Amino acid sequence: MTALxxxxxxxxxxxxxxxxLFESASRLENRELWNTDPRFQGKIMTTLFFEASTRTRLSFESAMSRxxxxxxxxENAAQFSSTIKGETLEDTIRIVSGYSDLIVLRHTDIGAAERAxxxxxVPIINAGDGAGEHPTQALLDLYSIRKECGRIEGLTIAMIGDLAYGRTVHSLSYMLANYPDIRLLFxxxxxxxxxxxxKHFLxxxxxxxRETEDFDEALQTADVLYQTRIQKERFPSVEEYRKAEGRYIINRDILGKMRQDAIILHPLPRAGEIAVEVDDDPRAAYFRxxxxGLYIRMALVEKCLAAK
Structure with missing residues (x-):
């Protein structure tokens, strides 16, 4: 692999x-390989999160431990770090670099990872920068599509919900551009x-x-429904949030309109846009x-540390 x-x-x-990277992730799904590589003994990863997270932070920490x-x-660097005293991100990174072999950074500001x-x-992994990008989520999304559908090329992928502030949608769109005959429905x-x-990049x-407000079109044509949360915390006002809230909800009735070979993905957490009754449907792939995310992040940590 080319070093990153x-x-x-x-x-x-x-x-x-x-x-x-996907081949490495597939290899690392084998639990017999965990904790067997001497290259990682004594290596330290710092998770520096200025924004709340469950899956991203814990999966990175589990990845390094595995x-x-x-x-x-x-997990709350905005409050429990010297940032609260006025320290710049750049100074924080300079200091933490001396304690670590790898830094995983989540920040509220677009471009924070590039600044770091x-x-x-030491290597920096962007674990989300405001409404900008979330590249490791996009990697696990692509890996999931590949596993669930058997391919990536030639698919129709509907991205649904908050597409303006949804950084996972932005990153996934960029990555999908690497594959031929992809059709995106926003x-x-x-x-x-x-x-x-x-859109300019695409x-x-x-x-x-194509952009649309027609949910039924996505249900009838998409191989992948990529549902997202309407992110209340990123809207400029409550009024703007309410314009978008509750427009697209996947429930049992919606399942009946979907293709039988389609899958449902969601970067999580969900906030009502996928009903719990959907979880047992085999097309609901969001927990898988x-x-x-664990396997992809294991592959990323392996790659970054191998590059040092």
Whole structure:
């Protein structure tokens, strides 16, 4: 595999690198390989999270532990770090670089990971930067599509919900551009449509996409329904949030309109946009998707530390 140092955004990956990473993740699903590689003994990963997280932080920490390394960090760096005293992100990264072999950073500001990478002495992995990108989520999303559908190329993927502030949608769109004959259907209320800069990128890459508010079209045509949460915390006002709230909900009635060979993905957490009654349907792949995050992040940690 070509060595990667920092993992900052979805655009840095080409198809060869993606496929090599997926092969590594598949290999690391074998539990007999866990804690057997001497390269990770004594290695330390810092999780520096300025924004709340459950799946991303814990899956990274589990990934490092499964590989045989150690973890230090904070789940609320905005409150329980020197940031509260006025320390800049750059100074925090300079200090933490001296304690770690790898830093996993989640921040509220778009571009924070790039700023960190400019001053870090160790690899930086972007675990989400505000409404910007979430490249490791996109990697596990792609890996999940590949496992569930048997391929990525030639699929129709409907992205539903908050497409303006949904960083997972942005990153996944960028990565999907590496595959031929992809068709994207962006389903959202008017006030949370996919940003123009994402559409511009897709236009440059020749990716077919269409915007609509018609949920039924997605149900009838999509191989993958990528449902997202309407992110109340990112809206400029309560009024804007209420314009988008509750528009697209997958429940038992909706299941009856879906294709039988389609799958449902969600980056989680959900907040009512997928009813609990859907969980037992074999097309509901979002918990399998979350589990895949462990294997992808093991592969990423392995890659970043091998590059040092």
């Amino acid at each position: 140092y920092h993992i900052l955004g979805a655009k840095q990956f080409n198809r060869t690198e993606l496929e090599e 590989l045989g390394g150690k973890v230090i960090g904070t 990478a400019k001053v870090a002495d 389903v959202s209320p008017e006030n949370v449509r996919i940003p123009s800069y994402v 236009d440059e890459k020749g990716v077919s996409y 998707q979350a589990q895949n």
